[in-house]
Amino acid sequence: MAGAVFPWRSANQFELLIDGPAFFPRMLAAIDQAHAHIDLEFYLVEAGNCAETIVHALEHAARREVRVRCLFDGYGSLAFTSDLRRRLTEAGVELRFYNPLSWRRGLNNLYRDHRKLLLVDQQLAVVGGTGVTDEFWQPLGNTCDWHEVMVEIQGPLVQDWQMLFERQWRANISRKAWKPARHFGLVRLPRVPEKGEGMGRVAYADAHQHRDIVHSLVRAINSAKQNIWLATPYFLPTWSVRRSLRRAANRGVDVRLLLTGPRTDHPSVRYAGHRYYPRLLKSGVQIFEYQPRFLHLKMVLIDGWTSIGSCNFDHWNLRFNLEANLEAFDPALTQAVTASFIADFAQSQPISLQTWQSRPLWGRVKQRIWGWVDRLVVNYFGRR
Template sequence: MQATWKDGNRFELLPEGKRFWPAMREAIDGAQRHLWIELYLMESGELADRFIGVLTAAASRGVEVKLMLDGVGSMGLSRGDRQRLREGGVELRFFNPLSVTRLGGNLMRDHRKLVLVDGTMAFTGGFGIVDEFVDAWYEVAVRVQGPVVEDWRRLFAQVWNSPLTRGGQTRTRLSTELPDRHSPPETVAGGRRGRAIWGRGHRYQAIRVSLQGRINTADRRLWLCTPYFVPTLSLRRALARAARRGIDVRLLLAGGHHDHPGIRYAGQRFYNRLLKAGVKIYEFQPTFIHAKFSVVDDWVSLGSCNFDHWSLQWNLEANQEIDDAGFAAEVAQLFERNFAASQRIDAASWAQRAWWRRAREWLFGTLNAWVTRLK
């Protein structure tokens, strides 16, 4: 299975939980045949309680509901909630649960986010079923309709069938081909061009290859948003080269509100050289920005992939790419609103930062470098 561009799709940008949660809830409530859901993070709480309710309600009306969670990201989901899902008719599986027999194998996580409704509509982004995603964290999602949804369906089936996926009384497999009784998603008249693209772990990420290709050929703008910015050397060099040749390169990163501050400090050690090259860096101030999206000229990538070693080398990731000037303009407007709510890092002031800040960056950078050497 390879990522291929498909025309005739509809993409709806859904910034913030107040937009994408109601849209997903409506789609789940309207499901008629099946709901296939793949998530990294799900923890017991108010949002999980509501989510379990809508899934079991769908199962009770005859919808096939399959929920696949990462074995680490779901550790906060209580035994009682897992039992509620199973008793409510939801087929629940877990990707790569922790194992003491293969320590290195525990590094690969399923970090994808996907809600697939009846094989005709998909939602992806950076969301999870955790209370913080409702109000405390800034997130972005996209609703997908059209031929590209079939690629999302196949991607889900591949991981569901993986030998690393555990759970369930029976080992039912999903076909990676469209069942005869189902027609492929319809082409949307006047629709947009897009493709699903993924990373399969094991130090190969098609998402990274695609992004770096776009960076190297950028003509006007190159704006990236990620909450976890610990990029590879090749990506840092590509960003610096683009800025030096006159491309408008901007990074929208998490500020003081962060769920893993050490990752932020590890990434800050790269600020100085990027700023000297002409890269503009903004740290989002209102809350923790957990979104992952990019715009390069008229190309957009939005999904689960961060710009850190975990996403770029070990995780299963998936993004929706869109090649359309109109959609890129929508994403650029979203960037502009977020830049206005951010603190721009001044190169001169950053070069004069306190010694203890430099020491902090060195410490967490060293720890991160050590972790990336693990196989």
């Protein structure tokens, strides 16, 4: 590992919150009840009703002398207007941006902070894959257009999330990814607990320097005995993940992929990922494309082990992005995640090898084009 690894912590409480109307009111309530500290780290932050509501709550918190710190990505927050930024700073909020775009930085502009987390009074964490945009939550009607999950965490694990934020907050001054000192944490992945409840750990990626988040996933897939259910909106997995999924299906594990259907914000990425379908289907992997809305959640369930957070486990994310996931071993959370997957599978279109081979010609053409573009880009950066 290029960086230190977080250990497993016990005696935590987890609650799965599905979609913006469930988790944004909880986040706002936590902000309103904060006494001392509020920290936010988000990638996508755009002006709109959702951002207006969050900014209003942060203003009030700062004016009652709560220390409020916001770390937003320099690219993902381009639509976060100067007026909203001014309101935060005038209220006393400390505002920083990760890697602001600059033509002088060239390819370094590709490095982004993709993490999503809220920390309150060092006692509560809300982590997952949401952004602060109207797609995730419309406050007026309490509705959402994008399907997403967050997890509310209480217990000793919150301190590790706090450490992850603190390190990046300080490192952001020099616009560099966090390189934790060796005296912190572990040097290798800890064993997954065989039993217990309230177990959790922080898994993270730091822009190709540290990737325990994907090493942990591959290890879990390789050791799976019953089921592997994985949801991601952008299906461009690394070779090691694809190979592990195929091998698991070949040995009889129930492997299911919950992927985005035609409703997506990046059709080109969806078509590029289609090139992986045939080999996976032939290996026995089941593929479901979610139909009602854009599926944006990133969630994995493997024999009771869960991983939920910001990471899509694609080669682009793992090369350029700061990512963070909650890994948990908790029966109550496992039950909630299982129920969420079952509900989503029921609203998805199953893809069989026969139907895939008979898809329209235009779909095949777009797969070829965008698959070729993706390979070209990946090979280019691989050589660099």
